[in-house]
Amino acid sequence: MDQETWKLVLEYLAVKENPRSSNTEIKLLEEKLNDWAGNDPYRMEQLQEALALWQDTAQLPDDGSWKESFASIKEQLNQTPIRKFKILKWWPAATAAAVIGALIFFVAGNKKPLTITQSPVVWTTKTADPGKIISVMLPDSSEIWLNSGSSISFPQNLKHADIRTVKLNGEAFFKVKRDPAHPFVVKSQNIQTRVLGTSFNIRAWKGYKPEVTVITGKVAVSRDSAGGQSAAIHLLPNQKVVYEIKSTSLVRENIDDAKASIDWRTGKMNFDRTPMEDVFQTISRKYAVKVVTDQSFKNCELTAKFDNVEISEVMKTIGLTLDIHYTINKQIIYIKGGKCN
Amino acid sequence: MGENNTAGFKDNEEKMFDEKSFEDLYRRMYPTLKKYAIYLVKDMEDAQIILNDVFISIWKNGTIISNEKAYLFRAIKNAATNYHKTPKANLWHIDSEEEATEIIDLKETPAQAFQNKDRNRILYALIDQMPERRRLIFYLYRIDGFSYKEIAALLDISVRTVEDHLVKGFQFLQQKVLKNRSEFR
Numbered sequence: 001m002d003q004e005t006w007k008l009v010l011e012y013l014a015v016k017e018n019p020r021s022s023n024t025e026i027k028l029l030e031e032k033l034n035d036w037a038g039n040d041p042y043r044m045e046q047l048q049e050a051l052a053l054w055q056d057t058a059q060l061p062d063d064g065s066w067k068e069s070f071a072s073i074k075e076q077l078n079q080t081p082i083r084k085f086k087i088l089k090w091w092p093a094a095t096a097a098a099v100i101g102a103l104i105f106f107v108a109g110n111k112k113p114l115t116i117t118q119s120p121v122v123w124t125t126k127t128a129d130p131g132k133i134i135s136v137m138l139p140d141s142s143e144i145w146l147n148s149g150s151s152i153s154f155p156q157n158l159k160h161a162d163i164r165t166v167k168l169n170g171e172a173f174f175k176v177k178r179d180p181a182h183p184f185v186v187k188s189q190n191i192q193t194r195v196l197g198t199s200f201n202i203r204a205w206k207g208y209k210p211e212v213t214v215i216t217g218k219v220a221v222s223r224d225s226a227g228g229q230s231a232a233i234h235l236l237p238n239q240k241v242v243y244e245i246k247s248t249s250l251v252r253e254n255i256d257d258a259k260a261s262i263d264w265r266t267g268k269m270n271f272d273r274t275p276m277e278d279v280f281q282t283i284s285r286k287y288a289v290k291v292v293t294d295q296s297f298k299n300c301e302l303t304a305k306f307d308n309v310e311i312s313e314v315m316k317t318i319g320l321t322l323d324i325h326y327t328i329n330k331q332i333i334y335i336k337g338g339k340c341n
Numbered sequence: 342m343g344e345n346n347t348a349g350f351k352d353n354e355e356k357m358f359d360e361k362s363f364e365d366l367y368r369r370m371y372p373t374l375k376k377y378a379i380y381l382v383k384d385m386e387d388a389q390i391i392l393n394d395v396f397i398s399i400w401k402n403g404t405i406i407s408n409e410k411a412y413l414f415r416a417i418k419n420a421a422t423n424y425h426k427t428p429k430a431n432l433w434h435i436d437s438e439e440e441a442t443e444i445i446d447l448k449e450t451p452a453q454a455f456q457n458k459d460r461n462r463i464l465y466a467l468i469d470q471m472p473e474r475r476r477l478i479f480y481l482y483r484i485d486g487f488s489y490k491e492i493a494a495l496l497d498i499s500v501r502t503v504e505d506h507l508v509k510g511f512q513f514l515q516q517k518v519l520k521n522r523s524e525f526r
Contacts, residue, residue, distance in 0.1 A: 006508040066371035
C-alpha cells in the first residue's frame with residue numbers, strides 16, 4: 001500500500017476514533033478508501049490488513065521491563081525519611097498511621113517485605129588518620145582512596161543492597177564498580193551524589209563548602225538536608241559542583257583539569273586562592289601536625305602547588321610568600337607575624 | 342504541546358494518589374517515556390535517571406495534574422533540557438531523516454515466530470526494530486494517543502515528518518505481515 005493511501009487510512013482511523021467527528025466526515029473518508037480499493041481483491045485485502053494492524057497495535061504487550069526500574073524508585077523512596085515526615089504534615093495525625101501502614105505495603109514490592117523499621121544494618125567505618133592516605137575496597141568491588149583525616153562508612157550488605165549507600169566525612173576519590181541496576185549513593189555533609197559507575201572526587205570537610213568533581217562518567221548531585229532533597233544537578237567529566245552553604249544552592253562549574261582534584265592521592269597539594277585557614281587545615285591533616293598561631297589570617301589567600309615534599313619545604317614557601325616566621329617543634333608549628341593583616 | 346492541551350494545564354486540577362495508582366501510572370507511562378528520555382539525552386542511563394527523578398518528585402509532592410500524560414512528557418522534556426548534555430555524534434547520526442533502513446529480520450524464521458507468539462507481540466517485536474525516532478513516534482501516536490501536532494512539538498520536528506514516520510512505520514509492518522500472511526493468520 002502506497003504512502004498516500006496509508007495517510008488516508010490513518011486519517012480515516014483518527015477521525016473515526018474521535019467522538020467529536022461527524023458521520024459525514026467518517027463517510028467521506030470511507031468512500032475515499034473504497035474508491036481506492038475499487039473492486040481489486042488484492043487492494044481490499046491490503047485495506048483489511050491495514051485496519052487489522054491498527055487494531056492489533058492498540059495495546060503494548062507488557063514485557064515487565066518497567067518493574068526493575070520501578071523497584072529502584074521504591075527503594076529510593078524507602079530510604080528517605082522525608083516522605084514519612086511529609087505525610088505527617090499533610091494528613092491529620094489520626095490517619096497518618098494508616099498511611100504509613102499503606103506505605104509499608106507499597107514498599108514491600110515483589111520480593112521480601114521491606115518495612116520502614118528494617119532490621120538494623122551493620123555499618124563499617126574506615127578512617128584515614130592525619131598524615132595517612134588509605135585505600136578501601138568496598139564489598140561491591142568499588143575502590144575508594146581516603147584523604148588524611150577522612151572517614152567512610154558503608155553497610156556490610158552493600159553488595160546486595162538495591163541502592164549502594166555510603167557516608168563520607170572529609171575527602172575521597174571514588175572508583176565505583178559499574179552496576180546500573182544498583183545506583184551508588186554517597187552522602188556527605190549536605191549533599192548527596194548518585195552514580196551508576198564512574199570515578200569522581202568528593203570534598204566534604206565539615207564547615208567548608210562541599211565539592212564534587214567528575215573524572216570519568218556521569219554523576220548526579222543533589223542537596224540532601226532536613227529541608228528535603230533538591231533536584232539533581234548532573235555532572236560530566238571536567239565539571240564540578242560546589243554547594244554554597246549560605247544560599248543552599250548547588251553551583252556547577254567547568255574546570256580545566258579534573259584530575260588535579262585527586263592530586264592529593266600522590267601527596268600533592270594544590271592551592272588556588274585558598275583561604276589560609278583552609279591551607280593550614282589541609283597541612284595539619286596531611287602532615288599530622290598542629291598549627292598554632294596568634295593571627296586570624298582572615299582575607300589571606302595562598303596560590304601554590306606542592307609536590308609530595310617535606311613539611312619544612314612547604315613552610316619555607318609559605319613563610320616567604322606571606323612573610324611569616326615559624327618554628328616547627330615535633331608535630332606542632334608555631335606561627336608568628338605575616339603581612340596579611 | 343498543541344493548543345488543545347493548554348486547557349488541561351490551566352485547570353490545575355490536582356488529585357491525591359496512592360501507591361497503586363502511582364505504580365499503575367509508572368507501568369503505563371514507562372515504555373514511551375523511557376524512549377522519549379533516551380531520544381532527548383541520547384543515553385540509556387541518563388534517561389533512566391531523568392525518568393525516575395520525575396516520578397520521584399511526583400510521588401514526593403503527592404499530587405499530579407489532571408492531564409498527567411501531557412504533564413509527564415513536559416516534565417521529561419524540561420528535565421532533559423536542564424540536563425547538561427554533550428551531543429553524542431555517533432548516536433545522533435544513526436537516525437537521520439533520510440536514512441534508508443535495512444532492518445534485520447527476526448532471528449527465528451517468521452513462520453516459527455508467527456506460530457509461537459501472538460500477533461500483538463510479534464507486531465511490537467517488529468516495531469522495536471524500527472529506527473529510534475520512528476519507533477518513538479509510533480509509540481507516542483499509537484500507545485499514548487498524542488496527535489501529530491503534539492508529537493511534532495514534543496520532538497521539535499515538523500508535523501509532516503511525524504506523519505511521514507508513521508506512514509513508513511505502518512508500511513513496514515504491513516509489508517512484513519503480508520509477506521508472511523499465511524503463517525500469520
